[in-house]
Amino acid sequence: MSTPVLAVTSASKRFAGVRALEDVSIELHAGSVHALxxxxxxxxxxxxxxxxxxxxxxxxxxxxxxxxxxxxxxRSAQHAGIATIYQEVHLAxxxxxxxxxxxxxxxxxxxxxDLKRMNLESGxxxxxxxxxxxxxxxxxxxxxxxxxxxxxxxxxxxxxxxxIMDEPTSSLEPREVDLLLDLVAQLKAKGVxxxxxxxKLDEVFRACDTxxxxxxxxxxxxxxxxxxxxxxxxxxxxxxxxxxxxxxxxTKLAGHTKTIEGDPVLRAExxxxxxxxxxxxxxxxxxxxxxxxxxxxxxxxxxxxxxFGALPLDSGDIEVDGKALTHQTPASRIRQGLAMLPxxxxxxxxxxxxxxxxxxxxxxxxxxxxxxxxxxxxxxxIVKTFMDRLRIKASSPHQKVSELSGGxxxxxxxxxxxxxxxxxxxxxxxxxxxxxxxxxxVQALVAELAxxxxxxxxxSSELExxxxxxxxVVVLRDGAQLGRLVGEDISEDKIMDLIADAASEQIEAEx
Numbered sequence: 001m002s003t004p005v006l007a008v009t010s011a012s013k014r015f016a017g018v019r020a021l022e023d024v025s026i027e028l029h030a031g032s033v034h035a036l037x038x039x040x041x042x043x044x045x046x047x048x049x050x051x052x053x054x055x056x057x058x059x060x061x062x063x064x065x066x067x068x069x070x071x072x073x074x075r076s077a078q079h080a081g082i083a084t085i086y087q088e089v090h091l092a093x094x095x096x097x098x099x100x101x102x103x104x105x106x107x108x109x110x111x112x113x114d115l116k117r118m119n120l121e122s123g124x125x126x127x128x129x130x131x132x133x134x135x136x137x138x139x140x141x142x143x144x145x146x147x148x149x150x151x152x153x154x155x156x157x158x159x160x161x162x163x164i165m166d167e168p169t170s171s172l173e174p175r176e177v178d179l180l181l182d183l184v185a186q187l188k189a190k191g192v193x194x195x196x197x198x199x200k201l202d203e204v205f206r207a208c209d210t211x212x213x214x215x216x217x218x219x220x221x222x223x224x225x226x227x228x229x230x231x232x233x234x235x236x237x238x239x240x241x242x243x244x245x246x247x248x249x250x251t252k253l254a255g256h257t258k259t260i261e262g263d264p265v266l267r268a269e270x271x272x273x274x275x276x277x278x279x280x281x282x283x284x285x286x287x288x289x290x291x292x293x294x295x296x297x298x299x300x301x302x303x304x305x306x307x308f309g310a311l312p313l314d315s316g317d318i319e320v321d322g323k324a325l326t327h328q329t330p331a332s333r334i335r336q337g338l339a340m341l342p343x344x345x346x347x348x349x350x351x352x353x354x355x356x357x358x359x360x361x362x363x364x365x366x367x368x369x370x371x372x373x374x375x376x377x378x379x380x381x382i383v384k385t386f387m388d389r390l391r392i393k394a395s396s397p398h399q400k401v402s403e404l405s406g407g408x409x410x411x412x413x414x415x416x417x418x419x420x421x422x423x424x425x426x427x428x429x430x431x432x433x434x435x436x437x438x439x440x441x442v443q444a445l446v447a448e449l450a451x452x453x454x455x456x457x458x459x460s461s462e463l464e465x466x467x468x469x470x471x472x473v474v475v476l477r478d479g480a481q482l483g484r485l486v487g488e489d490i491s492e493d494k495i496m497d498l499i500a501d502a503a504s505e506q507i508e509a510e511x
Contacts, residue, residue, distance in 0.1 A: 003066060005030050005193040006051070006082070006162050011060035013046055015403055018395040020046040021217045023060075028162060028193040033184060035208035035225070036197045038237055039437045041393045041405040042214040044197050048164055052077040052084050065161075075104070083160035085152050085168050093140025093147075098122040100139045101154050129153050130179045143297055145172050152180060156187065163187060164195040167406075169203060170432050173295050173461065181207050199436060201230055215239055234436055260288040260471055263322065265455035266338075266424045268307050271316035276302050278480040284424065284455040289446065291458045291470030293495050299479035300459045301343050304426045307457070308340040309333040320423060334363075337423030341413055341430055343459070345406075349413045352402035356394055357383045359401045359412050364419035386415035391441065407434035414445070425449065428459045443469060463492045477502045 004027040013021040021043040028034050036044050049055045051062060053071030062069050064080060071077040074084065091100045098115070099106075101122035107114045123135045131149045139147055152168055165184075169177045184207050187194055196208055204211065204225070211228060213220040213236045220236050266284040271277050280303050284290045292300040305311040307318060309328045318325045320336050327333075330340070342348035351359055361379040383397050390411040394404060401412055410430065417425065427446065431439040446469060450456050460466050466473060473490050475482040475498045482498040485491075 002029055004028055004063075005065060007063045008047070008051060009061050009063070011047065011050055011062070012058050013050060013055060014058055016395050016399065018399075019217045021050070024214065024217075024219045025060075026212055026219075026222065028195060030161075030191045030193050031188055032210065033188055033194045033196050033208045035204045035211040036195055036214065037199075037201075037204060037211060037233065038214035038220075039407070041216070041408060042237070043217040044214055045166065045405065046217070047214070048084065048166055048195070048197070052082060052164065078104075078158065078160075081159075081161040082164065083155040083158050083162070084164040084166065085148075085155045086166045091139055091147065091151055091154075094138055096136050097126075097133050097139050097142070097150055098135040100150060101125065101135070101157070103154070105158070125157055126150070126153055129156075129183060145176055148172060149176060149179070152183070156183065160192065162193045162195070164197075166197045167199065168196075169198065169200060177203070199434060199439070201233065201436070204233075205230070213237055237436065260285045262286045264319075265321060266307070266457070267317070267319040267322075268303075269317050271303065271306050271318075272314045273302070273306060273311060273479075274314055276311070276479050277306060277313075280306075280474070280476065280479070280481045282307065282457060282474055284457060286453045286455060287450050288471045289450050289456040289458050289469055291460070291466035291473040291490075292476060293463060293466045293473050294476035294482075295499065297478070298476040300476055301428050302479065303474075303476065304340060304428050304457060304459060307333075307424075308338055308426055310340075334420065334422075338426065339363075339417040339420050339422035339424070340426040341410075341417060341428055343428040343432070345409055345413055350401050350409050352400070354401060355398045356387070356392065356401050356404070356412055357397040360386060360397075360415045360419060363416045382419055383415075386418060390415055390445070407438035410434055410442070411438070414442070418449075422454070424455045424457070426457045426459075429461065430458070431460065431462075431465065463495060467492055467495070475499065 006028040008024065008026045011021055011024045024043065024047060036047065038044055046055065050057055053073045053076050056070070069080065071080065091103065098118040102118050107117050119135050126133060126135065129149065131146065131153060133142060133146055133150065139150065148168065149172070155163060169180055172180060181203065184194060184196070196204070198204055208225050210222065211225050211233065212222040213233070215237065262285050264283045264285050266282065269281040271280045277299055280299065282290060282303065292303055294300050302311055306313050309330045309332060312328050320338065325333060325336055357379065360383045364382060387397060392408050392411045392415070394408065401409055404412070430446070431442050434442070446456060446458065458466065458469055467490055470490060471486070473485045473495065475485065475495055477499050482502050485494055
């Protein structure tokens with residue numbers, strides 16, 4: 001075996017006395033793709049942040065090309081040849097795509113930024129990776145998938161010897177995933193050492209040569225991908241046989257083939273917003289899960305935001321329990337019984353510097369206040385109830401939510417919404433970037449809420465999740481509704497057929 005490009009030996013890290021990582025070792029070799037897998041809270045992100053200088057080791061060592069290193073910041077790691085692509089896009093949304101592409105390494109001309117060169121070179125680079133985007137537009141105006149692809153292209157262009165990818169495909173469509181995995185193969189051929197963190201096991205088995213499994217901050221195993229089956233991998237991640245968990249998830253999801261009766265809880269009809277939504281209707285009855293399906297940019301998130309009052313409409317009617325909603329603000333919609341889990345939990349969900357307790361209790365404060373005073377006991381009781389119910393892993397309710405894994409942050413947001421006891425729950429990518437165990441727990445929770453009579457709108461980029469978890473599916477493309485599928489008509493094939501037929505009709509119309 002060749003000398004590793006990067007080696008981590010006996011790495012350990014604790015936060016507030018809680019073990020995040022204990023005695024973990026890993027070696028990365030040139031021209032090899034090394035998967036890092038485990039449930040949320042297993043220690044994957046902690047290990048990456050120790051390598052890249054976000055955190056400092058309590059004990060252990062890191063060697064880069066045979067030399068001991070201790071980076072004091074991600075910038076230092078980047079200068080040494082370690083590029084990191086995080087699950088959440090860490091760029092400047094107000095700056096143009098080109099400015100973001102060159103962030104931290106901007107070319108100058110006569111003492112000023114060379115914008116012409118930045119626009120030209122970033123555009124050419126993005127085209128090489130199959131990314132279509134106006135490089136002069138602010139990055140924040142683009143979808144999360146495109147933002148992630150820009151971040152990936154930017155990291156690759158730094159000519160790094162080590163590339164760490166932390167859930168790089170969590171916001172990507174299947175076509176973009178293929179582009180990314182092609183890019184991984186190109187980097188591998190160039191001799192780059194790659195760390196690939198993903199909860200999507202299909203990608204792990206397709207792209208990775210070696211798999212390291214972490215659980216509860218400890219190393220479980222490291223070995224060649226070809227020597228592991230999918231079931232063996234899941235069992236190692238969970239620390240138990242995965243069959244029962246999978247069976248439980250299927251049993252709960254199978255209930256969504258039932259006939260739904262009763263007057264609609266939510267009736268959103270003929271929603272229109274110029275250039276964004278065109279005549280979209282979503283009707284949800286008590287105990288019903290209605291999925292919104294479509295490719296990236298189809299209008300799924302925009303539909304949910306319009307219903308929640310976060311996207312002003314030009315026209316359309318929205319009712320909850322037969323009562324028309326007229327004020328287009330999230331605050332008024334919350335008072336009318338709506339709650340929404342946003343797609344981007346970092347930018348639109350969690351308040352990172354606040355505790356778990358404060359993040360969960362925030363939404364329920366009006367109900368917990370009497371004569372202007374908040375009942376601390378009632379807040380504590382509610383927080384404990386939902387931490388137990390959703391199995392949120394933390395040292396205490398007072399731990400900062402930013403210190404939690406992505407899956408546990410997602411559970412904190414769900415707990416906040418459930419505190420409101422909403423009539424309608426809008427879930428935008430509720431399982432994005434969380435592990436197989438947490439994903440099954442969230443899916444089972446959604447099924448349980450529906451069984452108790454809640455009306456749920458479910459958005460997911462994974463068609464399988466929409467198909468298995470929905471009683472009805474509204475299919476969208478370019479902000480327009482293509483159709484509504486119910487019962488046995490709900491299938492991945494029929495959803496894709498609707499989208500493909502619409503694309504063919506558009507091509508014929510433009511010819």
